[in-house]
Amino acid sequence: MTTKLAVNLPELQERARRQWDDLKHGDQPILWVGVGTCGLAAGAAKALTAAREELAAHGIEARIVPVGCIGACYLEPMLDIEEPGGPRVCYAEVTPEKARLIVQSHLVEGQPRPDLALGTVGEVEAPGIPRLFDLPMFAPQVRIVTRNLGLINPEEIGHYIADGGYGALQRALGMDPVAVIKEVEKSGLRGRGGGGFPTGRKWRSGREAHGEPKYVICNGDEGDPGAFMDRSVMEANPHAVIEGMMIGAYAIGSHQGFIYVRNEYPLAVVRLTKALEDARKHGLLGDNILGTEFSFDVRISRGGGAFVCGESTALMASLEGRPGEPRAKYVHTVEVGLHGQPTVLNNVETWANVPLIIARGGAWFASIGTEKSKGTKVFSLVGKVRNTGLVEVPMGMTLREIVFDIGGGIPDDKAFKAVQTGGPSGGCIPAQFLDTPVDFDRLTELGSMMGSGGLIVMDEDTCMVNVARYFLEFLQKESCGKCTVCREGVSQMLFLLNRICAGEGREGDVEVLLDLCELLENAALCGLGTTACNPVRSTINYFRGEYDEHIREKHCPAHECRGLFRYEIVAEKCRGCMACLKECPQGAISGERRKPHTIDQEKCVHCGLCFAACRFDSIAKV
Amino acid sequence: MEIEIARPDYDAATKVVIERYGRDPGFLIPMLQDLQNDFGYVPREAMEMVAEVLHIPLSQCYAVATFYTSISLVPRGRHLITLCLGTVCYLKGAREIGESIQRLLNVAFGGTTDDRLFTFQPVNCLGACALAPVMMIDDEYFDKVKLRQIPDILAKYSAQEKRGDY
Numbered sequence: 001m002t003t004k005l006a007v008n009l010p011e012l013q014e015r016a017r018r019q020w021d022d023l024k025h026g027d028q029p030i031l032w033v034g035v036g037t038c039g040l041a042a043g044a045a046k047a048l049t050a051a052r053e054e055l056a057a058h059g060i061e062a063r064i065v066p067v068g069c070i071g072a073c074y075l076e077p078m079l080d081i082e083e084p085g086g087p088r089v090c091y092a093e094v095t096p097e098k099a100r101l102i103v104q105s106h107l108v109e110g111q112p113r114p115d116l117a118l119g120t121v122g123e124v125e126a127p128g129i130p131r132l133f134d135l136p137m138f139a140p141q142v143r144i145v146t147r148n149l150g151l152i153n154p155e156e157i158g159h160y161i162a163d164g165g166y167g168a169l170q171r172a173l174g175m176d177p178v179a180v181i182k183e184v185e186k187s188g189l190r191g192r193g194g195g196g197f198p199t200g201r202k203w204r205s206g207r208e209a210h211g212e213p214k215y216v217i218c219n220g221d222e223g224d225p226g227a228f229m230d231r232s233v234m235e236a237n238p239h240a241v242i243e244g245m246m247i248g249a250y251a252i253g254s255h256q257g258f259i260y261v262r263n264e265y266p267l268a269v270v271r272l273t274k275a276l277e278d279a280r281k282h283g284l285l286g287d288n289i290l291g292t293e294f295s296f297d298v299r300i301s302r303g304g305g306a307f308v309c310g311e312s313t314a315l316m317a318s319l320e321g322r323p324g325e326p327r328a329k330y331v332h333t334v335e336v337g338l339h340g341q342p343t344v345l346n347n348v349e350t351w352a353n354v355p356l357i358i359a360r361g362g363a364w365f366a367s368i369g370t371e372k373s374k375g376t377k378v379f380s381l382v383g384k385v386r387n388t389g390l391v392e393v394p395m396g397m398t399l400r401e402i403v404f405d406i407g408g409g410i411p412d413d414k415a416f417k418a419v420q421t422g423g424p425s426g427g428c429i430p431a432q433f434l435d436t437p438v439d440f441d442r443l444t445e446l447g448s449m450m451g452s453g454g455l456i457v458m459d460e461d462t463c464m465v466n467v468a469r470y471f472l473e474f475l476q477k478e479s480c481g482k483c484t485v486c487r488e489g490v491s492q493m494l495f496l497l498n499r500i501c502a503g504e505g506r507e508g509d510v511e512v513l514l515d516l517c518e519l520l521e522n523a524a525l526c527g528l529g530t531t532a533c534n535p536v537r538s539t540i541n542y543f544r545g546e547y548d549e550h551i552r553e554k555h556c557p558a559h560e561c562r563g564l565f566r567y568e569i570v571a572e573k574c575r576g577c578m579a580c581l582k583e584c585p586q587g588a589i590s591g592e593r594r595k596p597h598t599i600d601q602e603k604c605v606h607c608g609l610c611f612a613a614c615r616f617d618s619i620a621k622v
Numbered sequence: 623m624e625i626e627i628a629r630p631d632y633d634a635a636t637k638v639v640i641e642r643y644g645r646d647p648g649f650l651i652p653m654l655q656d657l658q659n660d661f662g663y664v665p666r667e668a669m670e671m672v673a674e675v676l677h678i679p680l681s682q683c684y685a686v687a688t689f690y691t692s693i694s695l696v697p698r699g700r701h702l703i704t705l706c707l708g709t710v711c712y713l714k715g716a717r718e719i720g721e722s723i724q725r726l727l728n729v730a731f732g733g734t735t736d737d738r739l740f741t742f743q744p745v746n747c748l749g750a751c752a753l754a755p756v757m758m759i760d761d762e763y764f765d766k767v768k769l770r771q772i773p774d775i776l777a778k779y780s781a782q783e784k785r786g787d788y
Contacts, residue, residue, distance in 0.1 A: 037748075037749060037750050038750045038752055038753060040763065041750045041753050041756065041763035041765050042753055042763075042765055043765075073750075073751075073752030073753070074752045076752070076753075222749065223746065223747075224747070225707070225708030225709045225710075225712075225746050225747035226708055226709040226710050226747065226751055227747075227749075228747075228749035228750070228751060231749040262749075263655065263690075263692045264745055264746075264747065264748055264749060265749060301648070301649060301651070301652060302651060302652045302655060303651070303690075304651045304654075304655070304686070304689070304690025304691070304692050304693060305690055305691040305692035305745065305746075306689065306690050306691065307746060318651060319648055320647070320648055321647040321648050321649065321650030321651065321676075321678070321682070321686065322650075322682065322685070322686065323685050323686055323689035323690075324689065324690075339648075380751060382710045382751035382752060382754070383709070383710050383713060383751075384713065388751065388752040389752055420709065423709075454709070456709050456710060456713070458713065462713060470709065470712055471709075474746065478746075480689075583770075585725070607718075607721070608718055608769075609722075609769070612715075612718070612768070612769040612770055613770060
């Protein structure tokens with residue numbers, strides 16, 4: 001074992017602060033550009049190229065700082081401009097044209113553009129531009145885990161250290177490991193991956209378990225469709241996750257960690273890999289960390305595209321190079337986990353909370369949230385809601401505040417119908433429970449669950465039977481097939497739901513579904529199977545009328561289930577443009593130019609292409 | 623993504639991949655994925671070598687390769703169309719988009735077109751829900767996709783091929 005030079009954290013901090021000051025107080029303007037997956041997908045690279053060209057055209061030299069997603073994904077691509085000593089002004093939905101315009105006005109002419117700006121970030125303000133975090137979508141949030149997102153360069157360890165990063169690690173290394181665990185217990189932190197198991201208790205079991213080596217694992221297999229909190233954190237602040245894992249490893253006595261990242265998150269792998277390399281280079285990972293006896297390192301592994309691998313035992317099987325099949329947990333993984341050794345597994349957000357708990361104290365963390373759910377929760381607020389993106393709120397905030405105050409309500413004047421939480425393991429919560437405070441236990445009482453934190457808003461156009469069908473189809477594809485109840489039960493439920501959505505449902509189908517729910521809940525091997533009942537049971541509980549209408553009247557009230565509603569042309573609105581006629585693969589539409597067309601219902605296969613083709617809203621679903 | 627279908631020297635590339643992960647059988651999935659990146663799929667020859675070097679049964683490699691959807695044992699098309707079927711994309715019309723792609727290319731979910739130009743791979747969630755519906759062709763993202771854009775998007779790639787842009 002080679003002993004490295006003892007690394008001195010204050011020295012690193014000093015260097016990092018100087019680096020940060022050089023950036024912030026240098027003589028060049030700074031362009032902060034959001035390059036998370038959502039920013040890149042929305043066109044951040046094109047906007048940046050345009051901005052660079054404009055800068056070059058005017059001979060301006062600027063520092064370009066790539067940052068993660070600040071959370072307002074619907075406003076991507078985002079580009080912030082900061083002149084030396086001036087305000088950092090955030091511009092949203094930056095197209096290449098807009099990028100040129102902003103650079104021209106803000107940097108060449110020295111005039112920030114309040115008409116194009118979203119808000120200012122930081123202490124310096126600009127006249128006529130609100131502070132970003134005072135905006136309605138940010139103001140009610142409490143940003144703890146996401147405090148750095150979009151504000152620091154995730155590929156610069158110095159930015160993280162300048163913000164106090166790795167200070168918690170040093171503090172923990174000066175404490176007795178048991179004292180670290182006590183602090184986490186005091187905080188009341190519960191696992192953010194969905195189950196909500198008390199983290200401190202898990203760590204204590206891990207410490208007390210017999211066997212060497214012990215492992216820590218970060219579960220970054222964020223499989224719930226509609227959830228991307230962990231992706232954002234890994235992409236925008238990877239060092240927080242690593243620091244949390246290091247503190248956990250120290251507390252339980254582990255020297256090896258693994259981060260298991262979904263295959264669909266290539267950028268997260270890149271950022272984490274860079275972060276690990278930098279941490280090693282600075283003596284924060286490896287042997288004798290910060291001059292102590294503590295040695296630890298982390299390896300990254302990628303998932304293979306299997307939802308079930310979010311389940312801890314399946315994930316560990318996957319990390320052993322085997323198919324991701326779960327096992328029964330008579331013996332907990334903290335005692336017999338990866339390679340049969342004691343293993344503490346937490347999800348990304350849980351690990352990212354740890355440094356703050358150690359830095360600010362468990363009591364501080366416990367002062368936020370509700371009686372049994374402490375701290376904040378990061379949600380991905382998506383679906384039929386105006387302000388989609390990442391939100392972090394204290395536990396106990398109501399769904400109404402999240403959906404309507406932060407989310408800005410439902411677009412297009414549609415009515416709110418339900419919010420789906422917890423992914424395929426969760427359920428749909430209807431409007432009458434909008435004032436429910438959100439925490440682990442309340443969501444479970446309502447027949448849903450916290451899950452990893454996806455909040456999917458559904459409006460009047462969403463058919464709740466079809467939502468249940470969608471999730472069961474998902475689960476049927478993802479069921480590993482090891483236990484019969486899940487393999488056959490989920491398939492049978494899907495068969496019934498398919499039948500109902502196709503207009504072939506029979507009286508009694510709903511009762512059979514409920515029986516199957518009970519069976520799965522009691523007899524399936526792992527969490528995927530036991531919670532598969534939630535999407536079905538919650539929609540039956542709260543939207544029984546929709547099931548009955550499908551079965552008895554062969555009609556889908558939300559006009560979503562194909563064949564259970566008709567497309568008709570509204571003669572008054574139809575301009576006879578022939579767009580729908582050309583699209584129709586069945587030749588079911590007839591009519592002459594400039595005269596209203598008609599649909600032959602006998603020939604129509606309800607594919608919806610005419611509906612998509614019409615630019616005059618003249619095709620109605622009835 | 624450049625894919626070479628017939629590459630005679632499996633050995634050298636496979637060795638590189640195995641060493642990249644320190645011959646640790648725990649990293650079998652990333653190894654197979656890297657091989658897939660190199661060859662466009664996981665050829666039997668490469669898999670046999672992995673099994674031999676890691677001292678694990680070939681059946682374990684096969685079990686892993688067939689369990690995880692990201693790994694393919696048959697050659698894939700030149701372009702990979704990844705369609706997000708996450709909840710939000712689904713609510714916003716991804717199903718219809720998927721059907722349109724199937725119809726236009728005459729390809730099944732997970733299948734490859736006869737001319738080996740496209741492989742169509744729906745995925746559970748790309749995690750970019752704010753931009754739903756989202757699809758990717760190779761590394762290029764298409765956000766807020768509308769059903770009527772699909773023919774043009776696909777045509778662009780087919781036309782590139784005809785012009786010989788590769």
